[in-house]
Amino acid sequence: MRASLIQIAVNPDESVDARRRRAAALVRDESASDLVVLPELWPVGAFAYEAFATDAEPLRGPTYEAMAAAAADAGVWLHAGSFVERDGEALYNTSLVFSPGGELVCSYRKIHRFGFDQGEAVLMSAGSELVVAPHPELPFGLATCYDLRFPELFRGLVDAGAAAFVIPAGWPERRREHWSLLARARAVENQAYVLACGTAGAHAGVEQAGHSVVVDPWGEVLAEAGRTEEVLTVTLDPERVPETRASFPALKDRVLGPRAPH
Ligand SMILES: O=C(O)CCC(=O)C(=O)O
Structure with missing residues (x-):
């Protein structure tokens, strides 16, 4: 199974419309992949707080329309990152x-x-539902950026059937070490793939870390981006998840909370 993470640059000199068109074209270019991923709030920028209200869209707004069409044209599963709903x-x-x-x-x-x-903490409302996308080969749990710091969310996603986590982000460069460390930790402790897709560039004065990363269920980094715009492409083997969970069955030794069914 092939996955592509599009670490798009969110630069203030590009309009939201132009970036939306560019993101759709980048998705179409990845038609050889099975799963394509975009980062957090790439239309507006994760730190462009003053634009959140003005650029907010209904669920089925312009970002939805552009991404639905791009997924269909490319024939790929698309995690289209996030937008301000x-x-x-x-x-x-x-x-x-x-x-x-x-x-x-x-x-x-x-x-x-x-x-x-x-x-974001005061401008946005919080979601409350854990979501696992039923990809036929690799069901993946959804989490976004700061969520990466909360391991109980990921354990909940494992209990709901996740074999991987897809994590769009707009993580700042200042805390890049946390990003890389926590991505590996979430993979190791849950014996799951982690596909963490950040943004490149800078917006609202915040340098982005980039360094999108794909980690396997043993905690090994399969691919890692630099800080500029790039597409990270990896091959995943969904069988590695049950194999890892069977050969080192730490999830079965859970004492607190529900036991994972793996
Ligand atoms: O946790 C962090 O250090 C960064 C989180 C963040 O930038 C976000 O959730 O938008």
Whole structure:
């Protein structure tokens, strides 16, 4: 199974519309992949707080339309990263997953909002539902950026059947070591693939870490990007998940919380 992570640059000199068109073209270029991933809030920028309300879209808005068409044209599963969703008065940091036919398979509203008492944490509402995308070869759990710091979310996703985690992000360069370390930790402790896709460039004065990374269920880094825009392509073997869980069955030794059925 081939996966492509599109570490797109979010630069302020490109309009949201132009970036949407460019992202769709980049997805279409990955028609040889089975799964394509975009990062967090790539239309507007994860730190462009002042634009959240003005650039917010309904669930089935322009980002949805562009990504549904790109998934169908490429014939790929597409985790289209996240965008600012408006639902009534509320804003959410919402991820979309499309089938190779371009149908919406599931969406996920980021549960842990970043910023403490400012930014996303006050501007956005929190999601509450754990979501696992039913990919036929590799069911993957959805998490977004700051969620990476909360291991109980990932354990919940394992209990819901996840064999992998897809994590779009807009992680800042200042804490890049945390990003790389936590991506590996989530893979090792859950014996699952981690596909973590960040952004390149800088927006709202925040340098992005880039360094999108794919980690296997043993914790080995299969591929890692640099800081500039690039597409990271890897081959995954879904069988590695049950094999790892069977040969080193630590998930069966859980004492607290539900036992994983693996
Ligand atoms: O946890 C971090 O250090 C970064 C989180 C973040 O930037 C986000 O969730 O948007």
